[in-house]
Amino acid sequence: MTGVRDGNDRDDEVVLEALPPARGRGFASTWWGQSWLKALEDSALDGARLRQGRRHARAGAVGAVSVRPGRLTSVVRTTSGDGRRADVLLRRLSEAEWDRLLTTAAREAGHLAALLDRELPPRLVEDAAAAGVDLLPGIGDLEADCECGEWDHCAHTSALCYQMARLLDADPFLLLRLRGRGERELLAELRRRGTERAAAAGPAGPAGVPAAVAYGRTVPPLPAPPEPVRAPGPVPGLAATGGGAARLDVAALEFLAGDAAARAGRLLAEALSPGHAASAPAEEPGRWQDAVRLAAVGPPAAALRRLAAGCGCGGAELTRAAHAWRVGGAVGLAVLEAPAGPADPRAAEAVALAFADADADADERPEVRGEGNRFTVRGADVQLRFGPDGRWWPYRKERGRWWPAGPSEPDPAAALAAARERRPEAAAGGGQASDSKTA
DSSP: OOOOEESOTTTOEEEEOOOOOOTTSOSOOSHHHHHHHHHHHHHOSOHHHHHHHHHHHHTTOBOOEEEETTEEEEEEEOTTSOEEEEEEEOOOOOHHHHHHHHHHHHTOHHHHHHHHTTOOOHHHHHHHHHTTOOOSOOTTOSEEEETTOOSSOOHHHHHHHHHHHHHHHHOTHHHHHHTTOOHHHHHHHHHHHHHHHHHHTOOOSOOOSOHHHHHHSOOOOOOOOOOOOSSOOOOOOOOOOSGGGGGSOHHHHHHHHHHHHHHHHHHHHHHHSTTTTTSOOOOOOOHHHHHHHHHHHOOOHHHHHHHHHHHTSOHHHHHHHHHHHHHHHHHHHHHHHOOOOOOOHHHHHHHHHHHHHHTTTOSSOOOEEEETTEEEETTOSEEEEEOTTSOEEEEEEETTEEEEOSSOBSSHHHHHHHHHHOOOGGGGOTTOOOOOOOO
């Protein structure tokens, strides 16, 4: 996400690049992003228009988004290709309201630290509301103004609001800019007020121990590391005993506890392994990746349905993603979800040679169709995909969908053999969450 600034920081405009499609995941994962969407969904009178807008935003139809005090603007292109300028207006805070908000924020150093970490602390919003400043929008606060002429939220302004929820997840300062103040000005004012408040409080306590004394002390040796844990212990029984506990999904809770124990065991083993301190930290999975990882472990059917609902996708979509995770982890999922685009002619040539070698008795060389990382031969029910790891991944069509047929192979011929020999276990349909989506 990049921004282009024009003018002074207080009243300038920030233009944010268009985001890629958001298929298979929710629009907001932070509490403030979800509050933004609640203000939209509680205000709009036409639920069909909201659903239309959600589909447009999920498909990547929202262009670059302009954020400036009091107004969001973007061009939304529908499936017919027509573009409409959509604006969403939000009231700017008055000078008196900004003064009360900044005074509230400067009282606690944690508020500034959270904002610097691109987080909006709930306590700040609550304290601001107690001071008479509504920072987050409420019912009726998001006003629609669209080129299509509809007076209420239409599909275009709804799509813009759903896209804005994703942008707010990454940068809550965009909400403050909408309310009238830019990031640099806000941070400078918060630091100034915090410094004044600290100076007014008087000198701090004792100076402490001199550095020369502290560093001159003898430090005892570290204790020996613990023995590695060979396997996590069993999860205790969590049977409901009545009352509120009776409403818990006990099987899902036991599954999560077992998964947490297994992950903790793996992390401990990695931490105790030689060279761990010099290795780069593993990237934390996002919400969608973590749901796919959990689904790949094999949760109870009810928990699988809840995972799918929490991600905003169907059960079959999550099941297929979980199978990709089982055969290849995060890389396998990336290969499954890689968007279509221009194909590498050299990769298409390698696939054609692999099919020709496998079918040496064929009268003519197979015709390979390449689309992005996917290579398919006309009339065949197998497909090869080229992954970011430089390896080939076998796929097989089952009931109208392409499913991973096994782990990756170093060359296309081996992947083709794997695709023809193996059938994706998830396509059998046993014990999976239901899904009405088509391929």
